[in-house]
Amino acid sequence: MSKDIGIDLGTANILVHLKGHGVVLNEPSILAIDRKTQEVIAIGKEAYEMIGRTPASIEVVRPLKGGVIADFDLAEVLLVLFLEKINTRSWFSKPNILICCPSNISEIEQLSLVEAAERATGGKIYIEEEPKIAAVGAGVDLLSPRGSMVIDLGGGTTDIAVLSAGDILHSESIKVAGDDLDATIIQYFKDQFQLLIGERSAEQIKIKLSSAMRLDEAELEYAVVKGRDLATGLPRSINVNSNHIFEAIEHHLISIARLAKTVLEDIPPEIASDIIEQGIIITGGGALIYHIDTFLTDYLNVSVLKADQPMTCVAIGTGLMLDLILSGKLERNQITKTKGSRVGQFFKRLKRRLLG
Structure with missing residues (x-):
């Protein structure tokens, strides 16, 4: 019997959500590597404790930086090791997997992550945009025609999106997080x-x-x-x-507020009316900054509310979004790879490794 797994592939942390179990893994997106052998010697919390404390022979690496995958070979390794850590093979057979990725992920990186998830679980893979998932995890009714707005203050980027009727109407992203x-x-x-x-x-x-x-x-x-x-x-x-x-940090917060204001200025009046009525939701680790909701409310003249569980909103949202997809309420295509795309991906990755 197959089960459902949601993965929040964040710049700062990777969270894994299992249907019926909740968030079963929440660890830093970090690896420690032996420089000589290129062997991974620690991941997650164990690797985080090594930051600034390792000898020259050990390198602590963040595969995701600035909201994008800086080294997707290592991102693959990290994803596989975390899935093995929760012993996915024994928990379920060929699960349905939804991966929430950084905003500006390329097609090659998508295929790379799909390959990693397939290798670890052999399941069906879906990929979704982070601000949409964050909104669902915060309690937004994605299928409603009424407009809603979410500000996801993550580790690598701040993503701002206006949603209605199951899709994003307008979004912006800033590498300030x-x-x-x-x-x-x-x-x-x-x-x-x-x-x-x-x-x-x-x-x-x-x-x-x-x-x-x-x-x-x-x-x-x-x-x-x-x-x-x-x-x-x-x-x-x-x-x-x-x-x-x-x-x-004041100047960074002002940059985020200015971008949110720009988004509000570009949306249709009816959607703006919905947002004024419902307020703007903040998710992500940045939502824990003291008075961030008050600051943004004053700047935007719109009520801004913190999500109940800002740190795990995206992980929870992956599970809820997967339910919508599998129930047929939200149409999404499973990410698959043909033989041709696999061959093409192999040569692109080989070229990158040889030429840098």
């Missing part, structure tokens, strides 16, 4: 405190202190940040608060 906020925080500490902090430290301080608005003293959260003093080269720690992180 969680990874960029981390990089900006690192630069902020260099410039303001002459302190060099690592990628993991920046992400952890973002999670703990980030705010989309300047806070009063009563609301401030504080934390100790540790790093290397750029003047002396010695370890140093400093006390920071939420307003420091707000100063670091």
Whole structure:
């Protein structure tokens, strides 16, 4: 008996949803590789713990960067290893699989992921756009003719989409998201405190202190940040608060808000009326930024609401979307590969490996 599996192939994390079981895997989209043998020595959380702590012989790699697949050979490996980790072969036979991918994925990358999923499970494969899946996971009725709008603040990109009657009417994507906020925080500490902090430290301080608005003293959260003093080269720690992180990321948040405003300006008036009535939904890890909903509401003059489970919206949405497809309520084509396309893909990948 076949079962259904949904995969959120995110820049920061990969989540796997199994029908009847919920989200069964949620791990960072990271591998650790031995530089000499090219052997994968760790994936997910184990590899994440190695960031900034490995010898020269080990490389920690993110196959997905900036919302796109930077190295889809490694993305394949990561996908296969995660599916093997949850022992898919024993859980179900030839499942129906829906993969939610980054926005700007190419046809070659699609085929590559299909091949990886087929190799791991032998199932039927479907691929869908991330903002649409996020909306479904947040509770939007995709089949309704009424317009809805979702802002998915992910790790590599922020995707903004207006949907109606089962499809996207208008969408925009910007490469400003969680990874960029981390990089900006690192630069902020260099410039303001002459302190060099690592990628993991920046992400952890973002999670703990980030705010989309300047806070009063009563609301401030504080934390100790540790790093290397750029003047002396010695370890140093400093006390920071939420307003420091707000100063670091404010310009990125304004960029996202401006793009959302552009989307609202380009939609039909009836759809705009629906959105004003229902509000805009925020999903993704960025939805956890303190006061992000208030900031966007003030900027757009439209009510902005956080999804109930912003981090797992896309994973949950893959399962719900797959139900719509398999029930015939939403028409989608299964992604298959003919013999010719397999041969063509092989030579394209061979060329890329030889020529770079």
